[in-house]
Structures are given as structure tokens and as C-alpha cells.
Amino acid sequence: MENDWKRLKVTGLYKQFSRGPVVLSNIDLTVDRGAFMCILGPSGSGKSTLVDLIAGFEPPTDGRIAFDDSPIHGPGPDRVVIFQDIGNALFPWLTVLENAEFGLKNFVRNKNERRAQAMEALELVGLGNDTHKFPSELSGGMKQRAQIARGLVMDPHVLIMDEPFAALDAITRRRMQYELKDLWERTHKTVIFVTHDITEALILATDVTVLSSGPEARILDTFRPELPDERDPADAEFIAAYRHIESLIGHVHDAGDVRAETAQ
């Protein structure tokens, strides 16, 4: 994989599961290197499906996903996914350190080198003192930090996060959002972050893409919210951006209702 890539490009993407409805319809998306791209959409709109396609778990029905001009092939550590399901994403028979080392085994021969890299990633997410623990001994927030470390250690082009904080309590969730923002500011890793939480998206994003509700979800708008680096949900600009997104999604709900009524 080329290391001097400039953007991840998704072009004309369609996804239909065998004999099911079309889930994603004509998705175009460009993620610049170093961006924090939030993909916002209502539940069931196809956000995880989009993640599965970009991660390479599922082939697109039509369309193309490429780093500049080199298309992706199947799943790989250049596009590490951080999953929402905190109960199953970590390997429960491995310690936090062993989890963080898991993907390195194929790439780093030297055991001490592996350990050092895993330790570095764990310290970056604040788990430097919990390396010997098993996942079952961690809180939800710590599990997600461990998962992030396990992904970061692979030094992926893009870190893909699928509603990573949705299963956490509200206070932990907010803390994790600011921790992640801090982490991104320190590493400037390219992130694709999926969420249905508008506030979460506006706290984190440099770029926002809004998906319509499914089936046949399409992109309603892609924009760069003009917000200060320090995001405050009480700021006037923040609220204006929030309203904009809400009107986009709300608009679609209205149209859907009208369609449903005329169909009856």
C-alpha cells in the first residue's frame, strides 16, 4: 500500500444484499488525509453497511473505494475498524497488552519491538497501568480505549469508528469524545467516525456527511462545519450547525411521511 496517499475516495457506491432492498444508493465521499470525517445518519440508514464496505468486509454491489487511484481489496490493517460492541470486540482470553499486540504479530518479528509498540499505544490512550488486565476486568470506557490502542498500533491510513461510544453511559461517552479529540489532535490520524448523535459529530468533526434514512440511503449533505477548535455545544455557531443537520434529517422524515400517506 502506498504511504503517500492523499485521499480516500468512495465513488458511486451501491449496496444491495441478496434479494434484499437497496441499502446504500449512489454514495460519493471523499476523505482527505488527516481529516476527521463524521458520518451521521438515523439508525438503520446503512452507516454500518458503509463501514463494512470501506473496511472491505463486504463487496460493493456497484461503485469504487480507493486510496487515490489504488482500490482497496478486502479487509486490512490500513483501514482498522473500532467496533461498537464493547462485549465482543476485544479477545477475552488475551490481556490488554496481548490484545494490543494481536495485529502486530504478522508484521513485527521482534517480540520486544512488538511489546514496545503496543505499550506506546496503550500509554497514548491512558491504559499504561492496565496492560496485564483481561477485558472482563475493564469498564466500558477502558474497553474502548483498549480497542483504539489495538487499532492505532497498526498505524492505519484510516481509523474507522462505528458508533464506538454508543454503548457507554452519557458521562463516559462525553469524556471519551473529548479524549478522542485530544488523541486526534496529537496524532492527526485520519478518522471516519460513524454516529447518529449530532452533538457528538459536531464536537469531533472536521467534515460531516449526513446520510438519509434507509432504505436506499443517500448522502443529503457533506460540509465542513465552521467551528472553533474548542467545540462547545452551547456556542451559537454550534447550535446553528446542529439546526442545519436536524433540518436535513427532519426534512427527509417529512418527505417519507408524505410518501407513506400518498401510498395508502
Place this chain on the structure above:
Amino acid sequence: MTQAGRLGPLYGILLFFILWQVAAAFIGTPLLFPEPMDVMRGLARMSETGEIYVHLGATLQRLLVGLGVGIPVGAVLGCAMGASRDVNAWFDPYLRMANSTPAIALIPFALLWFGVTELARYSLVFYLAVYVLALSARQGVAQVPHLRIKAANTLGVLGVSAFFRVVIPSSFPAILGASGPQRVLE
């Protein structure tokens, strides 16, 4: 819930001996149904002469050989069946047959085919171990959360490598905790 107390199991055993004694008295034919004390005396005599250890050893050897060969074969077969639809399709009919055939029903066949030999006994234990382990291993492998395999894949651990590093360790508890081994020892 009331406390069962530590002596609970002892009461159960005592009750067993009492019923045994009553039944023996009722049947009244020691050759067919000896009293508990006769059996105890027999055990004591065989221990003194050392005869019992010969028999125990033989039984233990049958179990060790039969299980020692049958458990790995069954585990590997079951894991392969859980991982591959094709392999599962080939062997599933045999597992279904085995599952609906009590091992006791096979004793006459084993004796017919192998005679009254150690091989007949090994083969019975082997048969039981294979099918019970295959069943539980297949189940264990099939029940591995799909997300764990995706997690391995996204970290660059794919295919056979993901199978050995994630699927097998994930299903280990199910394979080890097989309802199987207990049934084999019955």
C-alpha cells in the same frame, strides 16, 4: 433457598444403600441381586488379593486409549465441520445417526466385528468420544461471535490464521465443557 448442608450428599448415599438392602431382601436371590454387604466383602477380598487392580487397570486403559485417540479426532472433525459447510455436509449424516443410536446398541456389533477383544472395547469408547466431541466442537465453532472474526480481519489476521488465533480459542470453553466427556465415562 434453604442450605443443603455439607452432609446432604451423604444422606443421599445412605438412602441408596437402604433401598439396595430392602430390594435385595425382597428379591432374595443373591446370585442375581447381592446384598450391599456381600458386595463390600467381595471388594475387600479382591483388594487383598490385588485382583481388583488388574480389572481397574484394564478398564482405565480402555478409557485412556479410546479417549486419547477419540477426543482429538472428534475435536478436529467437529472444528472442521463448524468451519466448513462442505465438511459439515459430508459428516453430518453420521453425527445424526450416532446421536440417535445409544452406544449400548452397538455392543453386539462391536463384538461381532472384532470378537471379544480389546479392540472391540477400544472402538466403542473411541466411537463415543469422537461423536460427542465432534458435536460440541462443531457447536463451539459455529457459535463464535462473527464480530471477533471481523476484528481479527481488520487487524490483518485472515483465513486460516484467524481460524487458529480466534475461532479455536473462542470455542475452547465450549469444546472443553462438552457435555461429552461425562457421557463417555458413564
